[in-house]
Amino acid sequence: MKTYNQILTGELLDEKLESLIKVGSDEDWNIYYVSNDGEKWRMSYPNSGYHGGGSPELTQVSNFPWEVQD
Secondary structure (H helix, E strand, O other): OOOOOEEEEEHHHHHHHEEEEEEOOOOOEEEEEEOOOOOOOEEEEEEEEEEEEEEEEEEOOOOOOOOOOO
């Protein structure tokens, strides 16, 4: 079973974004991406109260919010 707890920030986030395709976003400033091999990622701003929205985090996720969950 695959775990989905990988979180990227800074340069690692920037490098990973180069290989991802944006597939959606929501009203909470989350942006959703998929990789060529099917990995799903969410970019969020967990410290959005900071000036400029804070630093983003890229988190690997098992499903997107719009997908049916079993």
